[in-house]
Amino acid sequence: MLQVGDTYETDFIITQNQVNAFAELSGDKNPLHINADFAATTNFKSPIVHGIFTSAIISKILGMEFPGPGTFYLSQKLDFKRAIYPDKRYTVKLEIKEIREGKHIAIISTQYFETETGRNRIVLDGEAEVKNLEQIP
Known part of the structure; x- marks a missing residue:
């Protein structure tokens, strides 16, 4: 059973091919995500991952x-x-961060950090509320 303070950490990479596939599946073909020439004209300088697609890592x-x-x-x-x-x-x-005992509900902080550059800066900060009858008391 999980307890307050338990943590989980792992690295991930989302590839441009995965971004392109998500654009097809979702219909969000914003050139900021899939067109390097277009993205080069923005303050990002290259394509970025769809925000909602990044959250799929948390869901997984x-x-x-x-x-x-x-x-x-x-x-x-x-x-x-x-x-x-x-x-x-x-x-x-x-x-x-919190467990609602007897309800099998946990509040879990969800954060992404930029690690490739060595800066370890936070890029996404969030919080999930989830239920699991077997893993959460």
């Missing part, structure tokens, strides 16, 4: 690893601090 971890299978979202807050770029390494860190 919650549903498959921490807490794991059977977990479902009640809510997710996301504060995008900096752009996430394809083909760069980032670290995701989750921490159990």
Whole structure:
């Protein structure tokens, strides 16, 4: 059973091919995400990952690893601090902040850090509220 203070951390990379596939699936073909020539004219200088696609990393971890299978979202807050770029390494860190005992609900901080450059700057800050009958007391 999970407890307040438990953490999970892993690195991830979202590739440009994955961004292109997400653009096709979602219909969000904003050239900022898929066109390097267009993105070069913006303050980002190169394509960036769709914000909502970046949150899929959190969903994968919650549903498959921490807490794991059977977990479902009640809510997710996301504060995008900096752009996430394809083909760069980032670290995701989750921490159990609160457990609502008997309700099987946890409040989990969800943060991404820029790690490829060595700066370790926060790029996404958020909080998930999830339920899992087997992993959360």
